[in-house]
Amino acid sequence: METVLAFIVVFGTLVFFHELGHFLFAKKAGIMVREFAIGFGPKILGIQRGETIYTIRLLPLGGYVRMAGEDFDKVELQPGYRVGLYVNAAGEVEKLYLNQNVSNPDVLFLETEKSDLDKELFIEGYSDDGELVRYPIARNAVIVEKGQELLIAPYDRQFESKPLMSRTMTIFAGPLFNFILSFFIFLTIGLIQGVPTYEPIISEVQDKGPAFEAGMQDGDLVREVEGSPITSWQEFAKVVQEHPEEELSFVVERGGELIPLQITPSLMEEAGQKYGQVGVYYTSPTEDNPLKAIAYGAERTWWWMTEILSLLGQLITGKFSIDALSGPVGIYQATGEVAKYGIVNLMHWAAILSVNLGIMNLLPLPALDGGRLLFFLFEAVRGKPVDKQKEGMVHFVGIVLLMVLMIVVTWNDIQRFFFN
Numbered sequence: 001m002e003t004v005l006a007f008i009v010v011f012g013t014l015v016f017f018h019e020l021g022h023f024l025f026a027k028k029a030g031i032m033v034r035e036f037a038i039g040f041g042p043k044i045l046g047i048q049r050g051e052t053i054y055t056i057r058l059l060p061l062g063g064y065v066r067m068a069g070e071d072f073d074k075v076e077l078q079p080g081y082r083v084g085l086y087v088n089a090a091g092e093v094e095k096l097y098l099n100q101n102v103s104n105p106d107v108l109f110l111e112t113e114k115s116d117l118d119k120e121l122f123i124e125g126y127s128d129d130g131e132l133v134r135y136p137i138a139r140n141a142v143i144v145e146k147g148q149e150l151l152i153a154p155y156d157r158q159f160e161s162k163p164l165m166s167r168t169m170t171i172f173a174g175p176l177f178n179f180i181l182s183f184f185i186f187l188t189i190g191l192i193q194g195v196p197t198y199e200p201i202i203s204e205v206q207d208k209g210p211a212f213e214a215g216m217q218d219g220d221l222v223r224e225v226e227g228s229p230i231t232s233w234q235e236f237a238k239v240v241q242e243h244p245e246e247e248l249s250f251v252v253e254r255g256g257e258l259i260p261l262q263i264t265p266s267l268m269e270e271a272g273q274k275y276g277q278v279g280v281y282y283t284s285p286t287e288d289n290p291l292k293a294i295a296y297g298a299e300r301t302w303w304w305m306t307e308i309l310s311l312l313g314q315l316i317t318g319k320f321s322i323d324a325l326s327g328p329v330g331i332y333q334a335t336g337e338v339a340k341y342g343i344v345n346l347m348h349w350a351a352i353l354s355v356n357l358g359i360m361n362l363l364p365l366p367a368l369d370g371g372r373l374l375f376f377l378f379e380a381v382r383g384k385p386v387d388k389q390k391e392g393m394v395h396f397v398g399i400v401l402l403m404v405l406m407i408v409v410t411w412n413d414i415q416r417f418f419f420n
Helices: 002-028 164-193 210-214 233-242 290-317 328-339 343-362 369-382 388-419
Strands: 033-049 052-067 082-087 093-098 107-116 122-127 132-145 148-151 221-225 248-254 257-263 266-270 273-277
Touching (some): 002 328, 082 122, 164 343, 221 233, 343 369
Antiparallel strands (some): 033 052, 082 093, 082 107, 107 122, 248 257, 266 273
């Protein structure tokens, strides 16, 4: 149960902030948002507020913000189509009934001759007595079909009507908000437990390891390795890992005294990677400083961005196997394990996942935010948009390929966690 709750909280928070970015920038640009959804598939819960319905859906595979003008949002009335109209006192159509019997005596019926529900906002047709009539359509008119209501979206409220920069920022805002969320999570961690100083202080020396044999002790502060100053634990660990079975000259500070040591890191191997290890443990000292907590939030977010991009590079060059990727099942399993070690560790995990979600969505692949941004780049270079049907086909193929990849990754997760 703990794992389920932890996954719901982490997953829901990441997806919510991603979609919130799209939502807020769409609203700022004047785009009508029809739905704000967490999850995909069948609707579990839906609440209508204004022109937007906020939903929670069954499959925890992401979320979406459905904006006016996208996909199958538009309604077109063909000539000869019979519709019912409710006209207000100003002579504007407030409700337009399709495929529905209406008993309201105030509803007028006509056979459509021509109409425009986007730009000119009018409908023209023949009434029951054969007269050709024309009515303007209110900007907030509602289309009623089979009991369901849909607010019309005038062209200036549709996504495609907006300037290129507004559309670009609306799409980019999703990943941007994931990076912002990561920053605030790391900032909060820094405020809760203090900001790590990363000083290369040895917290514990492992018995019978290379460092123990060389005389290193708990509390030693590493000052130099091979004559080069060491200012952080990361620098110390990097040098050790890169020189397995090579004797290295260390200088440590102990009680105000500088002590030289000669240590040969042991050769270790994991997942085909070889590295050195001297047998020491590390716990970073911390300090309470709100200003440094802000810097820590930015630094950790940036560090994980570069780390994830590096792993992507290894995946492209073949140094990192697709079998090592994790999908929802793997993330669910890992979230449960992390949750066992407390709320701060779970927050740290959520911040890493948030950075990962932001970067993955910026990849220039069809159906992802990065794929849509790539089409905007083509539009900027060409001076005109790419044909919508061609772009839609590319995104459709991308969705299919992503679903295939998701199935492969999920199957790897199932094999890894349930059959190994």
